[in-house]
Amino acid sequence: MFQVDFIDVKDEQAIFDTGRDGWDALLLVTPSLEAIPQQELAQLALHAAGVDKRVGKSATVLFAPGLAGGKLIISPVANHQDDYEDVRVFADAARTGIALAKDTGAVRPLMLVLGADGGRYAFAAQVAALACGQELWQPLEAREANVDASEAPLQAIGLLSVNDGAGLLNALAIGRNLARDLCGTEPxxxxxxxxxxxxxxxxxxxxxxxxxxxxxxxxxxxxxxxxxxxxxxxxxxxxxxxxxxxxxxxxxxxxxxxxxxxxxxxxxxxxxxxxxxxxxxxxxxxxxxxxxxxxxxxxxxxxxxxxxxxxxxxxxVRNSIGSEAFVTDEIITGHAGVRVRIGNTDAxxxxxxxxxxxxxxxxxxxxxxxxxxxxxxxxxxxxxxxxxxxxxxxxxxxxxxxxxxxxxxxxxxxxxxxxxxxLRRDDFAKIRDVSGAAELLSSNNAPSSVTxxxxxxxxxxxxxxxxxxxxxxxxxxxxxxxxxxxxxxxxxxxxxxxxxxxxxxxxxxxxxxxx
The missing domain is CATH 3.40.630.10 (Zn peptidases)
Incomplete structure (x- = not known):
């Protein structure tokens, strides 16, 4: 099954150690450059923004010889102060950033999420990490066909701001990957x-x-x-x-x-x-x-x-067609003993x-x-x-x-x-079988989208x-x-x-x- 491991990284010095644990890029997910607490990172980012106006406004890669992997990827969180935004703004930024990190050839990036200041953003770092899993997942058919065999997959993501959360996130990611495989694979x-x-x-x-x-x-x-x-x-x-x-x-x-x-x-x-x-x-x-x-x-x-x-x-179950197919108007008694008239086989x-x-x-x-x-x-x-x-x-x-x-x-x-x-009384009126032959009607015979x-x-x-x-x-x-x-x-x-x-x-x- 597809999986990229999350690893807790407690020592922020890993940011500045180019050979430590094989980390080969630093991904910074942040609502602003001014929010960066590490002085060295802040100076690098602000200097780069003075040269390239895209820095801090769109995902960018900076040459950074003193950092893990020699590269800093800054992926800004947009509109996080908007009244109607939610934690998915951090997910969006993380997905953009991790895709860029992968494109640069990174296989073990460190990720630091800033601006997770409680309230609606209390779990922003965790949501950002899970969003990386969503971005990186590839369909089961493609994996089994070895479509990306020539491409180095991401091996792990180091988490600098989750506080011993990697175990939970890995378990959630494994469950989500199983669900994606089951849902997304052809019939x-x-x-x-x-x-x-x-x-x-x-x-x-x-x-x-x-x-x-x-x-x-x-x-x-x-x-x-x-x-x-x-x-x-x-x-x-x-x-x-x-x-x-x-x-x-x-x-x-x-x-x-x-x-x-x-x-x-x-x-x-x-x-x-x-x-x-x-x-x-x-x-x-x-x-x-x-x-x-x-x-x-x-x-x-x-x-x-x-x-x-x-x-x-x-x-x-496969809702197949053929000479044995069930049809509208049939009355079938379910496990609960209730007689159901079929209103539409597509329901x-x-x-x-x-x-x-x-x-x-x-x-x-x-x-x-x-x-x-x-x-x-x-x-x-x-x-x-x-x-x-x-x-x-x-x-x-x-x-x-x-x-x-x-x-x-x-x-x-x-x-x-x-x-x-x-749920309202009108909903129960819709399932009444007017013929009296059955206790329930499963559905009307129009698409739900126009019902x-x-x-x-x-x-x-x-x-x-x-x-x-x-x-x-x-x-x-x-x-x-x-x-x-x-x-x-x-x-x-x-x-x-x-x-x-x-x-x-x-x-x-x-x-x-x-x-």
Whole structure:
């Protein structure tokens, strides 16, 4: 798996030692040249700015014989004092700087982040380091094809301003890299069986309990909605569905339990409601939810936080077309015993999640302080509403407990800001089957992007179809549930083939470990 190691560097003299530990460049991420506390660095930077007006305004490389590697890369942080900016300005500067460092031939740069002065920038140095990992990651297909074999990869990044944080950052980066590999890889290399196998290899000897369900009879019995989505794929062995179950148990007493359902539609043709007009391109990324949850579990396996138990189910399926494909108007009884009329076969993700959540519901009722989440690239509507941001839609129990607001706070501090979206009575009205033949309608028959409340009402469906609706605020056993729609945040840049982000892995991890 792709990885660039982060290393804590406590002695700032490493900046001025050209042979020390092999550091071969100094990357300075700073909001201003005047903020540089080291006199030698400040003098060098200010002198260079007097000669070249780009210094301090855009990323530049300075010849610096007395510094590590003989070069100083200054990458300025833009607009950090703006009222509406957030910690991602440091991420942007770090990404620009590390790309430039790599272009100069550096393989072991030191990075110093200045201006991380608390408040919204409390974790600016950590966010900057993680952003370097995002910038440097290369697709699994390219790595396996050895496309960049002639290019010296970065080996490590020395961190001068994180204070013993390299262990945490490495664990987060490893989890994010696993998530990127799973999300970003094409649909044959990362089919449902291949995705499951990749997880088996990733979690071998990790301490994470892992089970893969692949038997068709078991899938159709225990995951009937998921199996309907994958019905046309059973005829092709390499496309057959899988459910991957993961569990992390801490040493000592369990104080809280987190349960995750991850949507892993490895390819979405739309099924019988076929995606047309080029809309199928990029649909190998419809597994971003399952990928992010798998990455989160990988991070947990490394850091082994105490007090929390984490259970995850990943639904891996190809929404294929063919003579066996499920169709609109079918009525299928899900794992929770709820009869669901299919409104559109291209609204398949919520069917996968409903069965997973129903299984997790049964575990949650016996768990200590449970919180349930679904993570999915679910709707185009969320992109229309919020652009590249994750949307969190809570049930009443989660909202009363402040789950979304706490998650939003941590996610913002760690560079993964999200939006809170309210679930309302209108959303439940949309899933009523007017025929009376079924209890629920899975969706309307228009694209979510042109449907009012197109990303909110699927959460209403998930509550009803999974049985979680029976665990509301007034129930004998209320269960907190939050649906995270990451259709806008799972990738960056190009909407079809942009680099996977692994969002919301970091925010979720911080939410779980911060009491």
């Amino acid at each position: 044959e290399r990362m089919s449902a069986p291949a995705f499951a196998d990749y997880c088996v290899n990733a979690f071998r000897d990790s301490g994470i309990a892992l089970e893969v369900i692949e038997d068709r009879d078991v899938l159709e019995r225990d995951y009937p909605l998921l199996s309907a989505v994958g019905r046309a794929s059973f005829a092709v062995s390499r496309h057959q569905p899988r459910v991957v179950k993961l569990e992390y148990l801490p040493e000592g007493e369990v104080e809280r339990t987190f349960l995750f359902a991850g949507k892993g539609v490895v390819y979405d043709t739309g099924g019988a409601d076929l995606k047309v007009g080029g809309a199928m391109a990029g649909m190998s990324r419809d597994k971003g939810g399952a990928a992010a949850v798998a990455g989160l579990m990988k991070t947990l396996s490394i850091l082994k936080p105490k007090g929390i138990r984490v259970v995850a189910e990943l639904g891996l 398949e993700g919520r069917l996968v999640l409903a069965d997973l959540l129903s299984h997790l519901r049964l575990k949650a009722v016996a768990a200590v302080q449970p919180e349930l989440f679904s993570v999915a690239t679910l709707t185009g509507h969320v992109v229309r509403c919020y652009g590249g941001y994750t949307a969190a839609v809570e049930n009443s129990v989660a909202r009363n407990a402040g789950v979304g607001s706490r998650l939003q706070e941590q996610a913002a501090l760690w560079g993964e800001p999200l939006e809170l979206s309210m 009012a409340r197109g990303h909110q009402y699927p959460a209403a469906f998930l509550l009803k179809a999974s049985g979680l609706a029976a665990h509301g605020a007034a129930a004998p056993q209320p269960l907190a549930y939050t649906h995270l729609d990451i259709a806008g945040s799972a990738t960056e840049g190009d909407p079809l083939y942009g680099k996977p982000t692994a969002a919301p892995l970091v925010g979720l991890f911080q939410h779980m470990v911060i009491k």
